[in-house]
Amino acid sequence: MTYLIFARKYRPKTFEEMIGQKPVVQTLQNAIKNNRVAQAYIFSGMRGVGKTTAARILAKALNCQLGPTPTPCNKCELCKAISEDRSVDVLEIDGASNRGIDEVRSLREGVKYKPIHSRSKVIIIDEVHMLTTPAFNALLKTLEEPPPHTVFIFATTELHKVPATIISRCQHFEFKKISQKEVINHLVDISQKEKIKISSSGLSLIADAADGSLRDAQSLLDKAVAFSGEVINDEDLKEILGTISKDLLFAFSKTILEEKPDEVFPLVEKVIESGYDLRFFYKELVQHFRNLLLVRSVKNPQDLLSLNEEDMNDLKEEAKKASEEELLRYLVALQQGEPGLKFSSHPRIYLEVFVVKLSHFKKITPLKDVIQELEDIKKELKSPSGKEFNKITFQKEKALEEKVLEEKVLEEKAPEVSNQKINEMTPNKFEEDKGKKEREIEAAMKDPSVQSFMDKFKAQVLSIKPIKKAEDDKNKLPFDLGRKK
Numbered sequence: 001m002t003y004l005i006f007a008r009k010y011r012p013k014t015f016e017e018m019i020g021q022k023p024v025v026q027t028l029q030n031a032i033k034n035n036r037v038a039q040a041y042i043f044s045g046m047r048g049v050g051k052t053t054a055a056r057i058l059a060k061a062l063n064c065q066l067g068p069t070p071t072p073c074n075k076c077e078l079c080k081a082i083s084e085d086r087s088v089d090v091l092e093i094d095g096a097s098n099r100g101i102d103e104v105r106s107l108r109e110g111v112k113y114k115p116i117h118s119r120s121k122v123i124i125i126d127e128v129h130m131l132t133t134p135a136f137n138a139l140l141k142t143l144e145e146p147p148p149h150t151v152f153i154f155a156t157t158e159l160h161k162v163p164a165t166i167i168s169r170c171q172h173f174e175f176k177k178i179s180q181k182e183v184i185n186h187l188v189d190i191s192q193k194e195k196i197k198i199s200s201s202g203l204s205l206i207a208d209a210a211d212g213s214l215r216d217a218q219s220l221l222d223k224a225v226a227f228s229g230e231v232i233n234d235e236d237l238k239e240i241l242g243t244i245s246k247d248l249l250f251a252f253s254k255t256i257l258e259e260k261p262d263e264v265f266p267l268v269e270k271v272i273e274s275g276y277d278l279r280f281f282y283k284e285l286v287q288h289f290r291n292l293l294l295v296r297s298v299k300n301p302q303d304l305l306s307l308n309e310e311d312m313n314d315l316k317e318e319a320k321k322a323s324e325e326e327l328l329r330y331l332v333a334l335q336q337g338e339p340g341l342k343f344s345s346h347p348r349i350y351l352e353v354f355v356v357k358l359s360h361f362k363k364i365t366p367l368k369d370v371i372q373e374l375e376d377i378k379k380e381l382k383s384p385s386g387k388e389f390n391k392i393t394f395q396k397e398k399a400l401e402e403k404v405l406e407e408k409v410l411e412e413k414a415p416e417v418s419n420q421k422i423n424e425m426t427p428n429k430f431e432e433d434k435g436k437k438e439r440e441i442e443a444a445m446k447d448p449s450v451q452s453f454m455d456k457f458k459a460q461v462l463s464i465k466p467i468k469k470a471e472d473d474k475n476k477l478p479f480d481l482g483r484k485k
């Protein structure tokens, strides 16, 4: 028989088997009992808390041969088909790989037809936040007039990325994190059924690392069994989850502190290859940077860190690569990044991008330097030369202000006059034009042909030849000049 991972083997088949999520389960069961099932639901919440599981149970509850019933039998052909993911009327679509308008269009075509074998068609779209905007718009139309006998269930880990127009047309359920106690109880249950021997502190270690995700807890237990067999001791568990190799942590801090972003990708690959849980690894990385800051800023770090001399020296050497302030900035950034990694559906990419960013961190000017720069400018402006500079700037600004005001007055007086005309009318522009014309005339006068004409003209005027002739010549002036050229 093929080996089934715990997450699949222990997937609840009824609402009663679901752990936590009481408000969701109760509301759904009541809706079925009272025949008030909505046509569209949206299930949101972190990874591995039962969204897809609840969607499948709802599909069975609606379609079970004994139903619709809040307690599907799981024995009839319809229930079995849904459990085994081979029902033609219950479609599970991955929103991440069917993001486009075409996929949603063909889905809309599909839901036009009545269900073949079942009472209701159930369309489950996982990671619905991944749909494109046109796809969402197409979906919106379907949600406005949903075909009868069809129920949509959207699941997402990132509700904020789903348009409000979609959410408002659905009944929304928020799936909560599973409590530490519930996770441990569930792990005890599996351990008993699978005859696994594991200590209660071992189970706490797993529950800690899973951080509210039941699927993560099951996967970690799977990993522990694969590593140690049916007897899992705490040391093995620490190896799997906890004590991330010291070398690996130092390799990461080296990449960051020595600004070597190109080394990030092979390092993350190594973390994954070593079988570490990324979120657990991240916690250890935060701790490592906290230790670096500690040895950099505290006089006697050995009082606070129980490390042997060699490890302490390594830490001190590493911490020398950055200032205390820089280490503080890394630590703050790492802490702020933790929720992002926790909720990311692509933790590996998230970690890679984050560490690359950190390895560029030193290039970003620290706030302290920016403030210092501003202080320097302030001082300069107060100095004697700065005061003179201020005065000139003030005068220039005042003149500019007056000019703008003047233009505004003109504009108000004659709103029909275009801006360009206003410019032409301003005294400055006038002066400028006048100067230009004078220069042009001066240049023209130096032209030999003009000079010879002027000589002739003067001679004519002086000899007081008949005035008419002179006037004729004058009238011809522009024309004659043009011809002489």
Ligand SMILES: Nc1ncnc2c1ncn2[C@@H]1O[C@H](COP(=O)(O)OP(=O)(O)OP(=O)(O)O)[C@@H](O)[C@H]1O
Residues within 6 Å of the ligand: 006, 007, 008, 010, 011, 012, 017, 018, 019, 020, 021, 045, 046, 047, 048, 049, 050, 051, 052, 053, 054, 126, 155, 156, 157, 178, 214, 215, 218
């Ligand atoms: N509330 C729960 N009760 C019982 N088992 C659960 C619960 N949540 C998760 N599990 C276990 O984890 C597995 C995965 O759960 P499920 O697929 O429903 O998670 P999900 O919320 O859809 O996660 P994701 O967002 O990653 O798709 C299930 O097969 C089941 O074994």
Ligand SMILES: [Mg+2]
Residues within 6 Å of the ligand: 051, 052, 053, 126, 155
């Ligand atoms: Mg899911």
Ligand SMILES: [Zn+2]
Residues within 6 Å of the ligand: 063, 064, 065, 066, 072, 073, 074, 075, 076, 077, 078, 079, 080
């Ligand atoms: Zn059934």
